[in-house]
Amino acid sequence: MPQLHHSELRLPPNPERVVIRPFHIAPDTRPLKPGEVSRARRIVDAVMAMDMRTCEAELALVNQDFGDRHWQTRTVHLERYEQIRAELGLENRLRETRKALIGAYFCHEYSYAAAALMNPSVVPHPDQSGLTGGAVRIILSLRAVGEGHISSIGFREGIVTPDGAVKLISEPPIAMAAHLCDPPPGGVNQGPVTACRYEAASISGTVIFPFTQAQRNGLEDLRLVLFRPDDGPPVYYGTYTAYSGSSIASEMLRTTDFRNFDLLPMSGTAARNKGMALFPRKVGGQYAMIGRQDGENIWYLKSDDLLEWDGGEKILTPKFPWELVQLGNCGSPIEIDEGWLLLTHGVGAMRKYSIGAVLLDKEHPTRVLGRMQAPLISPSDENREGYVPNVVYTCGALALGRRLFLPYAVADSSIAFCSVSIDELVRELV
Structure with a gap:
């Protein structure tokens, strides 16, 4: 391993x-x-x-x-x-x-994170100035849970070195909830909406709460990715689950600077379930997404419209004992020399969540080139107790050269960090 x-x-x-x-x-x-x-x-x-x-x-x-x-x-x-x-x-x-x-x-x-802090994703920071020795400034997104089990989106800034060591910038003493840039008279019933960070608030001190009726019980499991269009500057996108208290829907966050955040509903038959993750660039001239619209298997989706997702092709089904209950993605695919590295989560006996990986063909992502027979990270005595025991989970990792930096949630209660050699990881994909 x-x-x-x-x-x-x-x-x-x-x-x-x-x-x-x-x-x-x-x-x-x-x-x-x-x-x-x-x-x-x-x-x-x-x-x-x-x-x-x-x-x-x-x-x-x-x-x-x-x-x-x-x-x-x-x-x-x-x-x-x-x-x-x-x-x-x-x-x-x-x-x-x-x-x-x-x-x-x-x-x-x-108190927005009194109950739990979980399911991180990670992207390069818009500001990479002043760094040396191959270090990368990062932004983590975090799912924070407070009173009433309301989920919000928080952020932390930090620096990761090429060997995977991480140092987070200290949180400001005071946090601020993002506000609506142009609140409509009488309140908000449905999206899209744009949330704004206060001028005095840092990224690490900003929290995004639900605004619309579709989101009112939570913004869950943001999967951030730095998307590079065919032309134009990069854009940060992030799929997340909007929870109304009785139903769920997939939505998209869009930002270029982590000051203004567009929260955009998605539509289509594939956008009715959790766990969608956008590829960091177009594939074959179209937007591409990993989905789990049947709640059990991993699907490959493509669309000409970033907010409209239908159909799809099933590419992975549960196979090994640690993933027999269900499969899903653990964030956006990561492009490496060998193809698309996709972190997965598998659910096994006693509803134990583990993290694994698969390799998809770079030009034809419906082709599975290899997958892990045993999980990369699994709950153990050191990381099984918490709000939801026996769960390790992530919503995204980051490739730093040939090393993978991976933040992950422990028992839906806290965030841990690790790194692994991509060369060693690829050798385990059979």
Whole structure:
């Protein structure tokens, strides 16, 4: 078996990482009697009835409690006021202090990674300046899970050396939730939407939460890839699962600078399940994707439209004991000299998730040139306990010359890191 080189670095969930989020008042379930108002309207009316001295004192208390835990609290509160104003039809001729206090009543502090941190992917950073010795600056995407099992997308920046050693840049002390660049009046029901990173927030301090109804219970398992078009500059794409609480859909994230993020719904028969992963370039003049639309096997998909995916060809089915329950991808295919290196996940007895690999033909990816008979990474005594035991999983790795850098989730609870020789890995693909 290839020799894995494990890093001592481990990223655990951190309940101290908090952001300000909209607090949605539950709708009234009973008919309102004549003269009664909704709870949201009652709260607004109470703030409107305060004299200015009381209003200033209450806002000062909010700032005292939360001002040193968040950046730009006033900006966030005022943005939230504008949303409430549109929803309730409020007048806009209020002093800023009163607007901010109303907004504060409709916000809350949310610990976005208190429950779990998992399923990373990795891409080269847009800024590679100032590095020497073959080091590469990277961006990790992370699935963070907080209260109510809501999944969001977080990021970490770092540097990886040619031998696979990783050093992450320290997180900023304060995180900020990305906001809608152009929020429509009355809120968002469906995509596409564009999320923006605040000017004061770093990439490592930015969290993307659900915006639309299709996403409202989570943005899950982002598979980032640096895509190189036939002409024009590179673009970062990432497929992810939008979870509404009752149904799932595949969507696409698009960014060039990790400041503005387009969140784009995908359509077609192949986009109705989890686990889609885009190739880093066109194949045969078309976009190409690895999918798992039947929830069991690995498929090869192609399309002329990045957001429309139908049909497909089944290329891999469960074969070995460690993958008999189901197969899926572990991120986008990685182009190497020998072909397309595709990391896979297999589910075996006792629902144990392991990571393996296959090699696909470079010109005809439906041709499987080799696959691992035994998993590359499997749960063991050191990496099996956690939120969901007996699971190791990744949403993407990165080739650094002839070495593969691989971040992966342990028991849906934390992130571990390892690297492996691509030469050794290819020799195991039979």
